[in-house]
Amino acid sequence: MADQEERIPVMQQVLDNPFLLLFLGITIPTVIYLMWGVMEIANIPVAH
Amino acid sequence: MSAILPPSERMWWNQPIDKLEFIWIAIALVWSLVMFAMMIWWHIYGNQNLANETYKTTKEMYAAKAQAVVDQYTVRTGDDTEKQFPIVKPPAGSDIYLIGRLWDWWPIYELEQGKTYKLHLSTMDYMHGFSLQPQNINIQVHPNYDHVIKITPNQAGTYSIVCNEYCGIGHHTMVGRMYVKKGGE
Amino acid sequence: MATTYRICPRSGLQFNSDAEKLMRWHAVAGVLSLLVGGIMALGVILTRWPAVKLLEADTFYMVLTAHGLNMLIFWIIFFEMAVLLFASSTLLRCRLAMPRLAWFSFWLMAIGAVMTNIAVFQGESSVMFTSYVPMMAKPHFYLGIILFAVGALLTCFIFLGTLVVAKSEKTYEGSVPLVTFGALTACIIAIFTIASGAIILIPTLLWSLGYIREIDSLMYRTVWWALGHSSQQVNVSAHVAIWYAIAAIVFGAKPMSEKVSRTAYFLYILFLQLASAHHILSDPGLGSEWKVVNTSYFMYFAVFASMIHGMTVPGAIEQAQRLKGYNKGLFEWLRKAPWGNPAFSSMFLSLVGFGFLGGISGVMMGAEQLNMLIHNTIYVPGHFHATVVIGTTLAFMGLTYFLVPVLFKRELLFPGYAKIFPYLFGLSMYMVALVMMGAGTLGVARRHWDMSFAGAPMAYEWPGAAYLMMGLTGIFGTIACVSGGLWILQIVFSLLFGKKLEEGEKLSMPIPLTLPAPTPGGAAHPPATPGTMVLALIFLTAFILYYFVNWKYLSSLWGMA
Numbered sequence: 001m002a003d004q005e006e007r008i009p010v011m012q013q014v015l016d017n018p019f020l021l022l023f024l025g026i027t028i029p030t031v032i033y034l035m036w037g038v039m040e041i042a043n044i045p046v047a048h
Numbered sequence: 049m050s051a052i053l054p055p056s057e058r059m060w061w062n063q064p065i066d067k068l069e070f071i072w073i074a075i076a077l078v079w080s081l082v083m084f085a086m087m088i089w090w091h092i093y094g095n096q097n098l099a100n101e102t103y104k105t106t107k108e109m110y111a112a113k114a115q116a117v118v119d120q121y122t123v124r125t126g127d128d129t130e131k132q133f134p135i136v137k138p139p140a141g142s143d144i145y146l147i148g149r150l151w152d153w154w155p156i157y158e159l160e161q162g163k164t165y166k167l168h169l170s171t172m173d174y175m176h177g178f179s180l181q182p183q184n185i186n187i188q189v190h191p192n193y194d195h196v197i198k199i200t201p202n203q204a205g206t207y208s209i210v211c212n213e214y215c216g217i218g219h220h221t222m223v224g225r226m227y228v229k230k231g232g233e
Numbered sequence: 234m235a236t237t238y239r240i241c242p243r244s245g246l247q248f249n250s251d252a253e254k255l256m257r258w259h260a261v262a263g264v265l266s267l268l269v270g271g272i273m274a275l276g277v278i279l280t281r282w283p284a285v286k287l288l289e290a291d292t293f294y295m296v297l298t299a300h301g302l303n304m305l306i307f308w309i310i311f312f313e314m315a316v317l318l319f320a321s322s323t324l325l326r327c328r329l330a331m332p333r334l335a336w337f338s339f340w341l342m343a344i345g346a347v348m349t350n351i352a353v354f355q356g357e358s359s360v361m362f363t364s365y366v367p368m369m370a371k372p373h374f375y376l377g378i379i380l381f382a383v384g385a386l387l388t389c390f391i392f393l394g395t396l397v398v399a400k401s402e403k404t405y406e407g408s409v410p411l412v413t414f415g416a417l418t419a420c421i422i423a424i425f426t427i428a429s430g431a432i433i434l435i436p437t438l439l440w441s442l443g444y445i446r447e448i449d450s451l452m453y454r455t456v457w458w459a460l461g462h463s464s465q466q467v468n469v470s471a472h473v474a475i476w477y478a479i480a481a482i483v484f485g486a487k488p489m490s491e492k493v494s495r496t497a498y499f500l501y502i503l504f505l506q507l508a509s510a511h512h513i514l515s516d517p518g519l520g521s522e523w524k525v526v527n528t529s530y531f532m533y534f535a536v537f538a539s540m541i542h543g544m545t546v547p548g549a550i551e552q553a554q555r556l557k558g559y560n561k562g563l564f565e566w567l568r569k570a571p572w573g574n575p576a577f578s579s580m581f582l583s584l585v586g587f588g589f590l591g592g593i594s595g596v597m598m599g600a601e602q603l604n605m606l607i608h609n610t611i612y613v614p615g616h617f618h619a620t621v622v623i624g625t626t627l628a629f630m631g632l633t634y635f636l637v638p639v640l641f642k643r644e645l646l647f648p649g650y651a652k653i654f655p656y657l658f659g660l661s662m663y664m665v666a667l668v669m670m671g672a673g674t675l676g677v678a679r680r681h682w683d684m685s686f687a688g689a690p691m692a693y694e695w696p697g698a699a700y701l702m703m704g705l706t707g708i709f710g711t712i713a714c715v716s717g718g719l720w721i722l723q724i725v726f727s728l729l730f731g732k733k734l735e736e737g738e739k740l741s742m743p744i745p746l747t748l749p750a751p752t753p754g755g756a757a758h759p760p761a762t763p764g765t766m767v768l769a770l771i772f773l774t775a776f777i778l779y780y781f782v783n784w785k786y787l788s789s790l791w792g793m794a
Contacts, residue, residue, distance in 0.1 A: 012061035015495050016408050018396050018417055021502050025421035026428070029459070029506035033527050034429065037455045037510075040519045047103035047110075047194050050487035051411040051477040051549070052324050058407050060491035066759070068766045069489050069548060075773065076540035080533030083780070087525050087601045090784070095792045096602055102517040129690050164792070169517070174368050175450055177609045177678070181693050183790055184676040186608035188516045190450045191367065195517030200792030208693035210686075212609040212678035214361055216368070217290050220682045221689040 098187065101196040110170045110194055114145035118155050126156055130225065143168060143196075146209075146224075148176035148189050150216060153209045153224025161204045161230050169195045176222070177213030186212060201228040236328055238740040244482070244639045247743060251332035252322035255339060256315045256640060260633070261728075262343055263311030267626075268721050269350065270303030275714045282707025283684060283700050290682040294359040297680060299350065301362030305621065306381065306464065307346045312629050313419060313471050314342070314388045320416030320474065321395035326743045327404040330394030334387060341384030349377030361680060363461060366437060366448040375438040379431065382460075386427045389420045404745045411488050411495065412481070415474025418498045423467045425506050429459035451518050462509040465617065468625040469539070470501055472583065475628045476546045479580040482635060483571065486553035489545045489762070497545075500538035504530040511595075514604035524601045536596055543588045543772065547581075548765040555760040563764040575651040579631025582659035587624030590666045591616060593776050603783050605793075609680075611703075612673020619666035622713075627659050633724060643731035647723050654723075658716040664709040672702035 014020060050056060057063055065073075091097055121142075122134040134155045138144055140163035147154045149172035159165055169178055171191045178187040189195065211222035237250045276296040279287040288296060322329045329335060351373065352358045358370035396417070399405060409417070433456040439445045477494070480486040488494045510527030513519055530536060554566035571577050594616040598607040607613060637645045645651060677684055677699050684703060686692035 008059065009061040011496075012059070012408070015414070015499060018393060021417065021499070022393070022421050022424065025418075025502040025506075026425050028503050029425055029463070029509075032531075033507050033509055034432075034456065034459060036523055037513075037519060037527075038452065040523055041449070041451050041455065044102050044104050044193070044518050047105040050485075051481035053410050053481075054405050054407045055411070055491045056487075057491070060408065063490060063492060065490050065493060066548075066761070068762055069493060069545065072544045072766065072769055073493065073541060076537050076544075079540075079773065079777070080537040083536070083596065083600065084525075084529050084532045086784070087529065090602050091521060094602060094788065095794075096605065096787050096790050097521070097794055098515060098602070098605060099794060100518075100520050131690050175365055175454075179609065179676060179678060180791075181676045182696075184610070184674075185605050185790055185793070186515055186610060186676075187605065188454075188608065190517060192449070193451060193517050198792075198794045202791055208691065210676070210678055210693055212681065213365075214294065214680040217294070219680075220290065220684075220686055223686050223689045223691045223693050225691045 099195070099197045103194040103196070105170060105192060105194040107170075107172050107191060110145065110168075111147065111172065113143075113168075114147050114155075117143065117145055122155075123158065130156060135227075138165070140164065142166070145170075146178070147172060148178070148211065148222075149173055151211070151218040151222035153178075153211070153222065156225045156227070158227040158229060159201055161201055161228050163231075164198055164200045167197045167199045169197070174215045175213050176211045176215055179210040179212040180226070181208045181210055183207065188213065204228045204230045235741070236332070238743050239737045240740070240744075241639050242735060242737040246323055246639060247326045248640070249322045249328050249743070251335070252318045252329040253640065255329070255332070255335050256318045258339060259311050259315035259318070260636065260640070262339075262346070263308050263315065264633075264721060264724060266303045266307035266311060266346060267717075270300055270308055271714055271717050271721065273297070273300035273303065275711070276300070278707055278710035278714065280682065281684075281703055282710075283703055285707060286683070291356070291359065293682050294361070294680075295353060295356055298359050298361050299353045302349060302353065302378075305362055306378070309468055309621070309625060310381070310385050310464070311342065311346075313423070313467060314339075314385060316471050316475070317388060317392040317416050317420055320413045321392050321399070324410050324413050325395070325399035325405050326745060327395065327399035327402055328743065330391055330398045335391050338384040338387035338391070341387070342381045343384075345377045345379070345381030345384060347377070348373050348380065352377060363457065364437070365457075366440070366450050366453045369441055372438055372441045375434050375441055379434050379438065382427045382430050382434075386424065389424050389427070392416070392420050404743055408491075411491060412474045412478045414495055414498055415470055415477060418501050419467045419470035419474065421502050422463055422470055422506055426460050426463040426467060429456055429463065433457050433460065451516060454516060455513055455519070458509040458512040459506065462512060463506045465621060466501070466505045466508065468621060469505070470498070472587070472625045472628040473542050473546075475632050476542070476580055476584055477549070479576050479628075479631065479635070480546055480550050480553075483574060483577045483580075484550050484553040486549040487759075489548045489552065489759070493541060494545050497538035497541040500534045503534070505535040505538075507531060508535065508599065511599045511604070514599075514601050515608035521601065528599050528601055528604075533596075536592075539588075539592060540769075543584065543592070544765055544769045546584060547768060548762040551762040551765045552759045560760075563767055566764060573652045575634045575655050576631045578655040579627050579634070579659065582655055583624055583628040583631065586619055586627070586659065586663055586666070588772055589775060590663060590670075591619030591624050593779055594670055595620065596776075597780055597783050600780075603787055605790075606783065606787060607673060609678060610673035611677045611679045612670045614679050615666050615669030615671075615673055618662060618669065622662050623659060623666065627655065627662070630658070630720060631655060637724065637727050637731070638734055641728050642734045642736060643727050644734060645723075646727045646731050650719065650723055654716060654720055658713055658720065661709045661712040661716065665706055665713055668702040668705040668709065672699050672706065675699040675702070677703065
């Protein structure tokens with residue numbers, strides 16, 4: 001069993017790990033959409 | 049019933065992909081990248097890109113700027129169907145301020161075809177939707193933000209500005225106007 | 234409260250008693266929300282039909298708010314929670330993690346849904362589904378949504394917990410089924426969605442109570458859409474999972490490739506949520522770089538994934554049918570499909586409508602510049618009625634036909650209606666989506682009481698074609714509402730008065746799954762799928778043509794920079 005586990009391809013291991021997927025699925029949109037977006041809004045210059 | 053059962057091959061990652069399926073994947077990937085490139089290409093070569101130029105402002109400051117332009121360039125006052133709003137004809141290249149408020153677009157601008165103006169958009173209360181008809185150009189307008197868009201009208205005519213962001217009970221009466229005249233008229 | 238298990242004699246599925254009861258309650262709560270939303274839909278459609286104009290403006294906006302919330306949030310998410318419970322405890326044949334907490338979260342959701350509905354029908358919270366600031370609703374409007382969201386979030390964690398239970402108790406071997414993987418995708422997106430909703434709605438609640446002076450409208454829109462749009466991406470993941478499930482249940486179809494389908498879901502997990510930017514493309518303040526990267530799901534990777542699912546689902550059906558001997562020509566497999574089986578016909582109409590109407594229109598208007606042609610016009614509801622009604626709701630309704638005997642243990646009443654329902658409802662919704670998109674192309678505004686602008690001195694005159702399309706929206710929308718209403722009656726009557734079916738064997742311990750041994754040799758060479766490929770190429774052609782026609786239209790507009 002042990003050496004069978006070892007031979008499982010890396011991508012299959014990634015897709016079999018729900019918590020790794022959860023981490024990726026939360027982090028990517030939080031960084032690219034929310035944080036980047038909020039920073040853009042916060043950096044809008046003030047009119048004179 | 050295999051989609052509702054665990055994969056029958058333990059090493060499903062190593063299973064070969066069907067040839068037609070693979071061809072479709074390649075086609076879909078190419079098309080996805082074409083669409084991505086299209087937006088960037090249009091930024092470089094296209095003439096219709098929504099400006100990013102935006103400033104934080106206040107309602108008072110924005111209204112004062114709009115009032116100044118109206119005071120300087122009003123050519124006449126509209127008749128009843130124009131709500132007796134000032135009709136403002138600023139020179140080409142100027143900053144023109146449009147105010148969205150419950151439930152008007154104020155004032156009425158008269159522009160010259162083929163000339164460029166810096167159109168400013170902001171609101172005095174809720175959000176409103178700038179929907180220029182029959183062109184069908186639609187832009188979201190926020191309070192406290194001054195959005196500056198360089199516009200170049202390419203056709204003379206009478207245009208309507210419909211509000212297309214829900215703004216309360218009188219939303220459907222919120223229609224403004226803009227005139228575009230040929231040069232020399 | 235000992236947990237028991239039963240094996241359904243009709244489907245062979247094994248239900249855990251806690252999970253089964255929860256699934257039933259979630260499904261019923263969902264259908265009740267659908268009922269409220271459906272009645273509201275009739276009010277909306279009959280008011281926007283220019284010749285009818287049923288409701289007064291204030292009632293119309295109240296009804297529209299209720300329609301949006303009940304359909305887009307309550308119906309869909311209640312049903313999705315049932316799908317999560319099914320995909321975890323039933324498909325993995327295990328006990329449910331923390332059943333008491335699951336009930337607690339169900340009741341949170343139910344109380345939240347009722348509370349928000351009360352706020353809306355009291356009439357002072359007609360702020361639309363989106364509740365954009367600075368338009369303010371009553372505090373219990375926001376509180377209800379927050380409670381509902383917290384409940385849904387807890388159920389998502391119960392789903393994840395159940396995956397852990399199944400793995401540690403070894404109720405399955407290897408990887409989870411593809412449908413469970415699809416449900417996991419939906420769950421992950423839901424967690425992001427709900428967290429974003431909390432980030433923005435909790436301050437908005439405090440603002441409504443008077444503790445916070447101001448909420449920035451641009452900030453609100455940006456964060457709110459991470460809730461509003463991503464929650465619809467939960468639907469996409471869930472209904473794609475249901476397509477795979479129905480293909481498996483009806484045809485015994487095996488995914489063409491586990492690797493391809495799961496990688497496509499993986500792309501959803503990574504990028505699908507970015508599409509929240511679709512709503513911000515015509516807003517000030519956010520740069521084009523942000524808009525382009527987000528609106529394109531990084532680089533259209535999620536569209537790429539959807540195009541893959543769009544081919545692999547019918548492809549799997551084609552393979553299964555060809556293995557059964559339907560091998561003549563390109564399309565015998567499709568012609569000989571069980572078109573009278575409502576689970577299949579719903580699923581197929583859902584797939585085709587979602588792709589051709591919802592998918593193409595969504596990608597078109599999600600292009601940064603093209604969005605200016607579409608933003609806030611009735612094209613937008615046209616698009617999302619193709620995705621959420623034809624794509625999600627129709628798939629859920631089709632699955633419900635399967636669930637009545639299997640989950641509720643009742644015989645379906647009026648089976649004749651079940652045969653025609655998917656066509657009646659599905660095709661009328663096709664028309665609704667099309668004519669709304671047509672009217673939107675002419676500029677007609679969404680969320681608008683009167684397209685003739687009664688009382689506006691500077692009224693704009695829409696072209697006659699716009700009136701025609703809005704009239705057709707009314708006609709086809711009414712057909713859809715009535716047929717959907719009959720569907721609800723059929724389901725409710727079946728649950729109450731349908732003949733009780735036998736429960737099946739009761740067990741105190743779950744029986745773990747035993748996999749059929751991999752077919753040696755034969756399985757490696759499943760039949761080719763030329764018919765599906767032809768369908769996919771037709772789709773691609775329509776997609777490309779429509780996409781570039783809109784760029785052509787854009788190029789004729791005023792110059793803007």
